[in-house]
Amino acid sequence: xxxxxxxxxxxYLSEAELIKVKPSEIxxxxxxxxxxxxxxxxxxxxxxxxxxSDFPTGSAPYYNLHATGNxxxxxxxxxxxxxTFNRFKGTVLLLHGYGGSKEVMMATAIYFRALGMDVVxxxxxxxxxxxxxxxxxxxxxxxxxELLAQLSxxxxxxxxxxxxxxxxxxxxxxxxxxxxINAAILLAPMMSFELAAKEYLPxxxxxxxxxxxxxxxxxxxxxxxxxxxxxxxxxLLYKLKGTEKPVLLINSNIDTLSxxxxxxxxxxxxxxxxxxxxxxxxxxxxxxxxxxxxxESWLLKL
Numbered sequence: 001x002x003x004x005x006x007x008x009x010x011x012y013l014s015e016a017e018l019i020k021v022k023p024s025e026i027x028x029x030x031x032x033x034x035x036x037x038x039x040x041x042x043x044x045x046x047x048x049x050x051x052x053s054d055f056p057t058g059s060a061p062y063y064n065l066h067a068t069g070n071x072x073x074x075x076x077x078x079x080x081x082x083x084t085f086n087r088f089k090g091t092v093l094l095l096h097g098y099g100g101s102k103e104v105m106m107a108t109a110i111y112f113r114a115l116g117m118d119v120v121x122x123x124x125x126x127x128x129x130x131x132x133x134x135x136x137x138x139x140x141x142x143x144x145x146e147l148l149a150q151l152s153x154x155x156x157x158x159x160x161x162x163x164x165x166x167x168x169x170x171x172x173x174x175x176x177x178x179x180x181i182n183a184a185i186l187l188a189p190m191m192s193f194e195l196a197a198k199e200y201l202p203x204x205x206x207x208x209x210x211x212x213x214x215x216x217x218x219x220x221x222x223x224x225x226x227x228x229x230x231x232x233x234x235x236l237l238y239k240l241k242g243t244e245k246p247v248l249l250i251n252s253n254i255d256t257l258s259x260x261x262x263x264x265x266x267x268x269x270x271x272x273x274x275x276x277x278x279x280x281x282x283x284x285x286x287x288x289x290x291x292x293x294x295x296e297s298w299l300l301k302l
Contacts, residue, residue, distance in 0.1 A: 097166030
């Protein structure tokens with residue numbers, strides 16, 4: 001039972017009220033991509049950058065997300081008038097966290113589409129419509145690199161940024177080695193899994209934590225053995241210390257699942273660190289009107 005709890009995203013309890021509309025209703029198209037030399041396939045959403053002609057006079061894309069966690073409630077909202085469109089060209093690959101799906105990143109996608117970027121949002125293995133075994137976001141980069149190679153043939157602007165939230169930040173970090181990725185934004189990135197698990201259960205379910213706290217090390221080891229993933233594969237610290245591409249690392253001062261102190265050993269000048277105040281873990285999936293200056297000043301340096 002303990003291993004099941006840690007390795008099955010279906011037991012995840014959502015902390016955020018997300019967009020309720022169907023992806024197709026706001027311009028997303030669903031696609032499936034299969035690897036050339038394996039049986040692996042992924043399902044993903046894709047959408048083009050917004051155009052001013054998409055919005056009648058007086059209308060604009062916006063999102064409003066309510067999130068709880070870390071002892072706080074956050075309401076994150078942002079409205080993007082058409083006059084602000086098309087300031088940054090390229091493609092963004094959006095990667096959700098544990099227990100999420102491609103659909104939970106649609107609010108994040110709205111922001112980047114308004115900036116002027118095309119968006120691609122896959123399901124991580126074991127999540128959403130994925131038929132692959134759960135792999136802690138440690139294995140997806142290989143097939144995503146193939147997908148990015150195919151998509152690059154159609155892109156006029158080859159600049160592509162990987163954006164990952166929580167567990168998805170591990171995949172984004174792994175993709176920094178891809179020639180098709182130019183930079184990454186890591187939103188509340190997950191600690192190495194054996195540490196993240198110790199924070200995750202009390203944060204997510206105090207009852208489950210009481211039941212399993214004495215067995216947690218054994219549960220983690222068994223879960224990772226079942227997934228054929230090593231602890232080192234879930235640790236993005238050493239990868240960020242050596243990256244040669246720009247990274248924006250965003251944390252919250254109160255987030256126990258992704259504490260800023262965990263990343264203090266990263267002294268790589270290409271890794272820019274930003275700490276948002278009093279934001280819950282799940283709320284860091286999106287930017288509000290106060291956040292965007294930090295994000296956009298970094299983007300403009302690319």
